[in-house]
Amino acid sequence: MMKDEFLKILRSHLRKLPEKDRQEILSDYEEHFQHGFHNERTEGEIARSLGNPKKLARELMADYHLERAQENQSIVSLFRAAFIFLGLGFFNLVVIGPMIAVIALIFSLYVSSFVLSLTPLFVVGSLLTVNSLMEFLFNLFTGLIATGLGILLGLGTIRFSRAYVKWFVRYLKSNLNIIKGGDKHE
Structure with a gap:
C-alpha cells in the first residue's frame, strides 16, 4: 500500500471527526511518512509498519470519543x-x-x-x-x-x-x- 492510498483510507474512516482533529491526525501520519523517507524506507514499508488504516481509524475514533466522554x-x-x-x-x-x-x-x-x-x-x-x-x-x-x-x-x-x-x-x-x-x- 502506498502513502496516498493509506492516507485516503484513513481520511475516509475518520470523516466523522471534526475537520480540525482529522487534519491534525492526517498531518501526524504525513510526518510518519516523511520521517520514514529520511530513513530511506519505501512508502510500502512505512505503510506496513503503521498498520491497517481501517483498524487505526477505529482506534483513533475510540480515542476521540473516550476523550469526549472524559471531558463531558x-x-x-x-x-x-x-x-x-x-x-x-x-x-x-x-x-x-x-x-x-x-x-x-x-x-x-x-x-x-x-x-x-x-x-x-x-x-x-x-x-x-x-x-x-x-x-x-x-x-x-x-x-x-x-x-x-x-x-x-x-x-x-x-x-x-x-x-x-x-x-x-x-x-x-x-x-x-x-x-x-x-x-x-x-
Whole structure:
C-alpha cells in the first residue's frame, strides 16, 4: 500500500471527526511518512509498519470519543464511546448489557427523585379535602418527608452517575490500551 492510498483510507474512516482533529491526525501520519523517507524506507514499508488504516481509524475514533466522554462526563458521550468500543473488540459485547442496565437504573433513580420532589404539589390538593387535623398533619409531613427523600435521592443519583461515568471511562481506557497492545498502566 502506498502513502496516498493509506492516507485516503484513513481520511475516509475518520470523516466523522471534526475537520480540525482529522487534519491534525492526517498531518501526524504525513510526518510518519516523511520521517520514514529520511530513513530511506519505501512508502510500502512505512505503510506496513503503521498498520491497517481501517483498524487505526477505529482506534483513533475510540480515542476521540473516550476523550469526549472524559471531558463531558455525560451519559450520551459515554454511550458514543461504548458503542465505538464494540467495534474494536468482541469481548465488549459482554459489557454492554450491564452498562445499559446501570444506565436504566440511573434513569429510573432520576425519575423517582423528580416524582418524590414534586409531592408537595399533590399534597396541596389533598390538604383541601381532609376531614381532621390529624389527617391534615399526616398528609403535610408525609409530603415533606417524600420531598426530602426525593432531594436526597437526586443528590445521591448525581454522585453515583458521575462516579459510574468516571469508572466506565477508566474501563474503556484500559480496554483501548489492551486492544492497542500497550501497557494498561499508561
